[in-house]
Each structure stands twice: as C-alpha cells, then as structure tokens.
Amino acid sequence: MKFTSAFFAGLIILLCVPLALCAAEAGEELVREILGDSDPRLSRDPAAMVTVRDIRYVLPESVDRAWVESLIDVKQGARLSVAGLDRLIARSRRKLEATRQFGGVNVYALPPVKDPRERTVVVEASAGFWFGFYCWPWDVGVSFNHLFRADKAVSLTLGLDTQEVIYYDPALGYSPFYLLLDLYNVIAPYEGKYLDDTLGAVLRFGVNLTENVALYADSAIACHFFPDSYFLFPGIAADLSDAEREALGIARPRVLLRESLGLALNFFRPYDDNRVGLKGYVSGSLFIALDDPATSYFSINSDLKLLFVPADWLILMLRNTAGVHPVRTYGYQRYDVGSMYRGVPRVSPVDVVDVVRAEASLRNLPPLSLLGVRILDILPFVFADFLRAWESPDGIDWADVWGGVETCLGGGVYLHLRTLFNMYVTLGASVSPANGDAFRFFYKFSLDLY
Amino acid sequence: MKLLLFVPFLLLGAAGPLGAEGNGDLERLQGEAARLEAALAEAPGDHDLLLAAGRIQYDLGAFFGASSGREAAARLEAAYLIDRDPVTKAFLGAAYAYAAGSAGDYLARLDLARRAMRCADEAAAERPDDPLVRLLRAEGSYFLPDMFERSRTADADLEYLFARYQADRQCFAGLFDPALVFYVKARMSVKERLMDQAYRYALAGRKIAADDFVKRRLAEFLKGFEE
The missing domain is CATH 2.20.50 (Outer Surface Protein A; domain 2)
Incomplete structure (x- = not known):
C-alpha cells in the first residue's frame, strides 16, 4: 500500500484534533476555577435577553458610513437573546465581507462590563486594495472597487475575444x-x-x-x-x-x-x-x-x-x-449549463440537457512553505460528469427524440499562491471515454490584490 | 471612545501612558535602560549586561511602545553571539517579532518576521519544556502579522503553560508571574476579536497576579473595557 501525503495529513489531523480539544480545556478550566460563577457579567447563557445599547463604527475615511450601516443587521436599541445577537453579528460580518470592498472586517460585541443586560457592538473595517485584476490567456481585466466612496464598482475587460464594461451598485x-x-x-x-x-x-x-x-x-x-x-x-x-x-x-x-x-x-x-x-x-x-x-x-x-x-x-x-434550450440557440450563453455541456462531445445543439457532476477535492494537505512562511496551498480534485441530452432536430416529432448518456472524467489541482498577492490557479485535464479524441486541458487564473 | 482607542493600541503592542502607575513603570524601565547602557559603554562584551539591556529594551517596546524593537534585537544579537543559549534566542525571537510588528517597511517586516519565527521555533525545539521559552514564543506570535498564521502556535504554547500551571501552581516560580500567561492570552484574544474571552482571562489574571508590574499591566488592560 502506498502512503500518500494526503494519508499522512489525515492521520496527523486525526491525532492532533483530540489532543488540541483536551489541551484547550486547561485555560478555560483555570479561568472558571479562579473566577467562579458568581459574576453575572461572565454569564454566557445564550437565552438571556440583552439590549444593544450602542453600535460603534471604525471605518476608513474613504468609506461611506451610511452604506456600511445599511449592511449591518444589528440595530441600536434592539432587544434580543445573546444567541440571536451572535447570529446577527455573524451575518453582518459576512455581508460586509461579501462586498469585497475591505481588506479586513470585524464585527463583535464587547463584554458587558457594567450592566450584564446591555451590549455594545463594534464594526471595524480596514481599507482593501482598490483594484482587482484578472486575466485569461487572451483577456485582461481590471476592476475598480471603490467608486463613489466604496459602495459602487466598475470593471473593465479588454481582450482578444471579450471586451466588457460592468458597472455595479450593490x-x-x-x-x-x-x-x-x-x-x-x-x-x-x-x-x-x-x-x-x-x-x-x-x-x-x-x-x-x-x-x-x-x-x-x-x-x-x-x-x-x-x-x-x-x-x-x-x-x-x-x-x-x-x-x-x-x-x-x-x-x-x-x-x-x-x-x-x-x-x-x-x-x-x-x-x-x-x-x-x-x-x-x-x-x-x-x-x-x-x-x-x-x-x-x-x-x-x-x-x-x-x-x-x-x-x-x-x-x-x-x-x-x-x-x-431551443434548437440551435446562437450566440452568447451566460449560463453554466452551456459551459458544462461543452465539456462533453457530440451534444450540440440540444433541446434539453442535464449534467450531473460528482467531485471530490482534498484540502489541508501540508502547504509548501519557504523560510517558515506558508506560500502555496494545494487542493487536488477529481470529477465525473454524466450528461443526458435530448436532441430534437427540426421537423422531427418529440417521439423520435434522441436520448443518450455521455460521460466525462477529469481531474486537476487548485493552487493558492500566497505571495505578495493572492494568486489562484486551476489546472486540469478531462477525457470522454466514449470519444477517444476528446481529451482536453483546462485552466483558470485569477489574482487578488489586497 | 476609550475602548476604541484601546483596541488598536493593544494590537500595536504599545501600551502607552494610560495612567500615573503606567508612567511610573515606564520611567523606571527607562532609567534602568540608561543605567545598563552606561554600564555597557564600559564593558561592551559583557553577556549578562547585553542580555539585561536587551530584555529592558524589549519590555519598553512590548509593554509601552517606547522602543522600536531594533535596539533590543541589536543587544540580544550581541548577547547570543557570545553565548548561544536557547533562552537568549527566545528573547531574540520575541524582539524580532516586536520589531516586525512595528516596522513600516514591508520587506523589512517580512525579513524580521522570518527571523523571529526561526529563532522562536529553534529555541522551543531545543527547550520544549522551558516555560519562559514557550511564553516568549507566544508573546512574539502576538506581534507577527496575521498572514503568518501564528495564532495556533501561540495558542498551543499558552495551553501548554496553562496545563503546567494547573498541575503545579509553583511551576513558574523564579521565572515569571503566572498572571503573565493570562495577560498574553487576553491580548491574543483581543487580536482575534474574542472580547469576552479577553475580558475573562484578564480578570482571572488580575485575581492571581502577585507581581506589581503585571498587576498594573492587567489593570490598564481592563481599563479599556470600562467606559
């Protein structure tokens, strides 16, 4: 039996997790032992009702505070349970992160130092890099994410086969x-x-x-x-x-x-x-x-x-x-189904297409480190596509519609290069067993500059 | 607004003059540093003097933001070249880490962080059971930028120290006040924005602190939570 690095990574994780869980108790046990349960400010009863006394914003000057406020689900004066407040805080943080306008986002409640029934929520965001870049082999794009005080974005793609301008007001x-x-x-x-x-x-x-x-x-x-x-x-x-x-x-x-x-x-x-x-x-x-x-x-x-x-x-x-789809749909299709069935041969044009993809990917493989700094994460993956299509050429009754299953097997690796910039590369190949000449490579490349 | 000022101040590792007691400590350390520098001028190759001067400079930076960390690193480098002791190396790692956290230049920060991690890890590998070496590695991890993902290393070091303390309350005798472990844990919690956790560890630390300097640091830390 050949032991791969993934096997060892899994083994190490399996061994380390219980140890870490046991070890994590020591500090907490000490704190409980030293402080006891007498102080109501330390209570973490998730059902306890609290009032949001204040919300504080720590934002870069270039960001419109009113826009950030519109994304925060916690409202001043709201009365809700501790668990409910935690959920709203987590949701607000995810909404801010999803805007991709910030380098870092934190939303948290301060401990109730004076009144255990009150909470102060802090919203922190740090400025991100203002530009995003991406490229395909023959297209290059740039986006500017901080138009009009950070709440609007414009992106521009210039390439041999695609030229595009997108304006986005979130x-x-x-x-x-x-x-x-x-x-x-x-x-x-x-x-x-x-x-x-x-x-x-x-x-x-x-x-x-x-x-x-x-x-x-x-x-x-x-x-x-x-x-x-x-x-x-x-x-x-x-x-x-x-x-x-x-x-x-x-x-x-x-x-x-x-x-x-x-x-x-x-x-x-x-x-x-x-x-x-x-x-x-x-x-x-x-x-x-x-x-x-x-x-x-x-x-x-x-x-x-x-x-x-x-x-x-x-x-x-x-x-x-x-x-x-209708017979012979021409031109630019923006739906995933279009790009997926193009991976499998002999199915175009089609009326109805159904693709099932099963995919497995490994993560937490030991990263490649240089001088103690984690620089490359590697995520291998394999997939199998099963496509069923019903083709209905002009003039043929639905009763004569052709039906068949095509398969496509493939795999590749997803690379996350953590250099000065975050770089994401997907490389892979696929083959359709029913069609020997349908071996193809695929690749994707993108860059985060913040 | 006190807390909002306090959080970045903690993240920068700069304690700043928050009160009369804090000022007193700062002046005492500055006076001690000046005395050691004068002694070093007469005996520049004295290992113990270099080590003491480096530690004082590190404390000035790590607790008060009154030093860039490079002065501490310079003294500790000289001390380490004379005696390649793991504890000196651990101090050197912490000094590099603090200098990395406060360096403005990106490439300098990377270089200092790399040195910090190497020194701290090598010292911990040489003396894995030395509480001071483990505490210094955790302290250093606090100053390093998030991109190096050292919080897990710091957590492991702190949990190791908590487990030792739980088994034997005298295990740090003669090395440092056990409350210092709680203080470092509280600061790490602030860095990760786990404010409840930070508050609880700081309260627990204040309750067991015996050393006046540590007591005052914890009191100042807790002041940030009081509006």
Whole structure:
C-alpha cells in the first residue's frame, strides 16, 4: 500500500484534533476555577435577553458610513437573546465581507462590563486594495472597487475575444436592491466552423431577499453578427466569399437582434455545523428575436450544488445542472449549463440537457512553505460528469427524440499562491471515454490584490 | 471612545501612558535602560549586561511602545553571539517579532518576521519544556502579522503553560508571574476579536497576579473595557 501525503495529513489531523480539544480545556478550566460563577457579567447563557445599547463604527475615511450601516443587521436599541445577537453579528460580518470592498472586517460585541443586560457592538473595517485584476490567456481585466466612496464598482475587460464594461451598485440608496449594467462584445467560435460576434447589454435589477437568497430580473439585448464577415478581432474583418459560405453550409448573412427578459432566483446555504452547504439557482428567460418572431423561445435553467465536508481534509460535491434550450440557440450563453455541456462531445445543439457532476477535492494537505512562511496551498480534485441530452432536430416529432448518456472524467489541482498577492490557479485535464479524441486541458487564473 | 482607542493600541503592542502607575513603570524601565547602557559603554562584551539591556529594551517596546524593537534585537544579537543559549534566542525571537510588528517597511517586516519565527521555533525545539521559552514564543506570535498564521502556535504554547500551571501552581516560580500567561492570552484574544474571552482571562489574571508590574499591566488592560 502506498502512503500518500494526503494519508499522512489525515492521520496527523486525526491525532492532533483530540489532543488540541483536551489541551484547550486547561485555560478555560483555570479561568472558571479562579473566577467562579458568581459574576453575572461572565454569564454566557445564550437565552438571556440583552439590549444593544450602542453600535460603534471604525471605518476608513474613504468609506461611506451610511452604506456600511445599511449592511449591518444589528440595530441600536434592539432587544434580543445573546444567541440571536451572535447570529446577527455573524451575518453582518459576512455581508460586509461579501462586498469585497475591505481588506479586513470585524464585527463583535464587547463584554458587558457594567450592566450584564446591555451590549455594545463594534464594526471595524480596514481599507482593501482598490483594484482587482484578472486575466485569461487572451483577456485582461481590471476592476475598480471603490467608486463613489466604496459602495459602487466598475470593471473593465479588454481582450482578444471579450471586451466588457460592468458597472455595479450593490445597494441602491442603501436599500437591499442592487443594479448591474453590463456592456459587452464577445467573439466566440460557433460549432467550430466560424466565429460569432455578439454585441450586447444586460441591465440587472435585483434584491437581496435574505442573507443567502437573491432575486433578480435581467433585461438583455444582444446583436448577433453572423458571418457575413469573418471576425478575427474587432476592427479587422475578412469577407467570406459565396463559395466559402456554401462550403461551410452557412446561409446568407444577416444580423439578428434579440431581446431577452429573465428572472432568476439565487440561493446559498453556507457550511454549518453539520458541514453541509447548498447552493443553487433557478432562472427562466424569454428570448425575442426582433427581426424574426418565429424563432422566439423560452429557456429555463437550474443549478443545484450540494457540498459535504465529511472530514477536514475532504470536500465532496454533487451538482445537477439542467436546462431547456431551443434548437440551435446562437450566440452568447451566460449560463453554466452551456459551459458544462461543452465539456462533453457530440451534444450540440440540444433541446434539453442535464449534467450531473460528482467531485471530490482534498484540502489541508501540508502547504509548501519557504523560510517558515506558508506560500502555496494545494487542493487536488477529481470529477465525473454524466450528461443526458435530448436532441430534437427540426421537423422531427418529440417521439423520435434522441436520448443518450455521455460521460466525462477529469481531474486537476487548485493552487493558492500566497505571495505578495493572492494568486489562484486551476489546472486540469478531462477525457470522454466514449470519444477517444476528446481529451482536453483546462485552466483558470485569477489574482487578488489586497 | 476609550475602548476604541484601546483596541488598536493593544494590537500595536504599545501600551502607552494610560495612567500615573503606567508612567511610573515606564520611567523606571527607562532609567534602568540608561543605567545598563552606561554600564555597557564600559564593558561592551559583557553577556549578562547585553542580555539585561536587551530584555529592558524589549519590555519598553512590548509593554509601552517606547522602543522600536531594533535596539533590543541589536543587544540580544550581541548577547547570543557570545553565548548561544536557547533562552537568549527566545528573547531574540520575541524582539524580532516586536520589531516586525512595528516596522513600516514591508520587506523589512517580512525579513524580521522570518527571523523571529526561526529563532522562536529553534529555541522551543531545543527547550520544549522551558516555560519562559514557550511564553516568549507566544508573546512574539502576538506581534507577527496575521498572514503568518501564528495564532495556533501561540495558542498551543499558552495551553501548554496553562496545563503546567494547573498541575503545579509553583511551576513558574523564579521565572515569571503566572498572571503573565493570562495577560498574553487576553491580548491574543483581543487580536482575534474574542472580547469576552479577553475580558475573562484578564480578570482571572488580575485575581492571581502577585507581581506589581503585571498587576498594573492587567489593570490598564481592563481599563479599556470600562467606559
């Protein structure tokens, strides 16, 4: 039997955790022994009722305090249980962290020094790095996260195949509503035959219903330029001749203008004490082809991800992604289902697609350290995709719809490089056993500068 | 607003003149440091003098923010070169850590932190059962930036000291006041924003403190919680 580093890491953790738990008692036992139970200020009865006497903010000068206040669920004068206050404090901290506007966030209650029935809550945030950078091999993006006193963001992507500007207002008028405006131009291969250029805009209006559930509506307009020109990159085009069009089987060129209206529900339940997480969305969209109403259609997508952490060193994920698409949907698809089924061959175009992904990843492997400083975390992962698709070519009755299962197996490694900047790299490869030539590599790279 | 001033002051490791008693300690330490410097001018190679001067400079920085830590490190480096003793090395580690926490320059901070961790870990490896070495490593961990993730090391050291004290209340006799362990734990708790825990450990420490200097440090620490 070969013992891997993961095996030893697991063994060490299994041995250390009980020791640490035992050791952690010594200090607490001493404190209890020295102080006794007489002092009511030291009581930690979770059911005890307390009043929030004051909330104090320690914020960078560049941050709008009213915006931060709008994100804090604890209200001055509120009367609630100690456990309830702890929950609100944890929720407020997560909401502040989720804005990604700060380098560090702390929300905590001070111990009740004078009156055990009162609490003072402190909200602390330190300024983060104002810019975010990201890149793909041929796209480079930069985002500025502190527009107008930190509560708005704008990002810009400049690349060979994607040019995009996104404006994001995470709390309209300090309300739960938010706004996103996305202007983009994307050039993408279509069925490996030619490139499709899509110019579009998305206006998203959303509301954060609860801490973990968001509801939003999209209105998008997209202009698809079919290959009357062969776009290599913007500004340079080469016309296709009639003979070339005929050889490629492409109809006479035209421009399609499409409007879509969509509604989506996102929800997220983070890891809790049971080490289970649930994340998902359901969305529906109505696409209207302004130039050809006959091709208007409705699509629906759903994504459900169940995460389970049975041990500190292992994460299991089961994910189901399903979508209903019309025949031959052209152009820019922003849904996960699109990117997932492209990983499996011979299924495009499709009407209905359902992908089940099972994934396991190891964590808490011994990190790579240099001169005593932790510089690289390594998380290997493996996955298996099982895809079922129902294809319905034009003119064929639903009774004749084809159904089949495709599989795709893969694995890779997730690297977190903790240098001066946080750098995240995903490298991997996948293979589809049913199709020997469908071996492919994938990669992802991103950078945090704060 | 007293507490809000107090929290960053604790995180910086600078105690500052909070009261007449604190000022008295500061002046006493400064006077002692001046006396040792004068003695060192006459005997620059004296190991004991160098060690004492380094420890005083470290206390001035760690408790009062009245020294950058580099003065302490310079004295302790010289002392360590004369006698490669693990306790001196542990003091040197703590001095480097304090200097790293107060250094403005990022690269200098990284370099000092690296030295601090190496000294503290090597000293603890040489003398794992020495309470002073373990206490100094925990103190040093407090000053190091969060990115080095030393809070677990400090917690392990402090729990080791608590377990020793629980088994034998005289185990630190002649080395340091046991309340100092509670004080370091309380400061670590503030760093992690566990305010209830910080308050309880500081109260417990104040209750058992015998040494006047430690008593005053704990009293000043607890003042921060009183509005």
